[in-house]
Amino acid sequence: MSYETLLVNVRDGVATVTLNRPQARNALNQTMIRELREALATLDANPEARVIVLRGAGDRAFCAGADLKGMFHGGPILEAREQYAGLAGILEAMPRMRTSVIGQVHGYALAGGCGLAAACDIVVASEDAVFGLPEIKLGLLPLMVLAPILRAASPKRVLQLVLSGAELPAREALAMGLVTQVVPRAGLDATVQRLAETLAGYSSGTLAIAKEAFYNALELPYGQALSYLRDLLTIVARSEDAQEGIAAFREKRLPRWTGR
Numbered sequence: 001m002s003y004e005t006l007l008v009n010v011r012d013g014v015a016t017v018t019l020n021r022p023q024a025r026n027a028l029n030q031t032m033i034r035e036l037r038e039a040l041a042t043l044d045a046n047p048e049a050r051v052i053v054l055r056g057a058g059d060r061a062f063c064a065g066a067d068l069k070g071m072f073h074g075g076p077i078l079e080a081r082e083q084y085a086g087l088a089g090i091l092e093a094m095p096r097m098r099t100s101v102i103g104q105v106h107g108y109a110l111a112g113g114c115g116l117a118a119a120c121d122i123v124v125a126s127e128d129a130v131f132g133l134p135e136i137k138l139g140l141l142p143l144m145v146l147a148p149i150l151r152a153a154s155p156k157r158v159l160q161l162v163l164s165g166a167e168l169p170a171r172e173a174l175a176m177g178l179v180t181q182v183v184p185r186a187g188l189d190a191t192v193q194r195l196a197e198t199l200a201g202y203s204s205g206t207l208a209i210a211k212e213a214f215y216n217a218l219e220l221p222y223g224q225a226l227s228y229l230r231d232l233l234t235i236v237a238r239s240e241d242a243q244e245g246i247a248a249f250r251e252k253r254l255p256r257w258t259g260r
Helices: 030-044 077-096 112-119 134-138 146-152 155-164 170-175 185-200 204-219 222-237 240-251
Strands: 006-011 014-019 051-056 061-063 100-105 108-110 122-126 130-132 167-169 181-183
Touching (some): 006 030, 014 185, 030 051, 051 061, 077 112, 077 204, 100 112, 112 130, 112 146, 167 170, 170 181, 181 185
Parallel strands (some): 051 100, 100 122, 122 181
């Protein structure tokens, strides 16, 4: 797969998607948004990509948010609305994907970049990572990215970020639930690679149902969530991979997953 703003490769079940505009701190322009949406959809349909790692090129940033040179120009309001729908489509699609997405965050993850990280299923950040929602400093608001961020983090802390525009060190982002794990910068690549390889070694079907269960249960009232999860457990327990996993455990061998 060849893209203008992304580097994409698949190896041993792990797909790596690199935001590749390091000269602009991997800021999101229309081309990158379109290509990222296409790449994620393509990889989600690729059985060889059992887990996706989303990262940024260069030393300075995961993603510094929207490219202000191209994203906020004048023009018809309906055209602007359609333009902003691109990022919204990515943020909506990521939780619905069958494939798990690991966000590998170093440097700046600001504005739309902060939202993009929050939309990942797992977020591993280096100790030098910095998160923030600085839009208010420009008279703007981080409205679309609030959806994934509020799913992940303490609402009052999120509101403080929105109103203050302050930057948040990785350890504080971890404390408020925005980040899953913080590691030294030197160990970031290896940590994410080990995690990705672990997930890639599990049943792709079971991982897909795990994502579905998690995100759907978040939005259901408690009683409905229990009923939904009971039915989903019945499906999982009767799957071929569950039967294979149990048999492999009893026979003291590695399971042979089929994704069914």
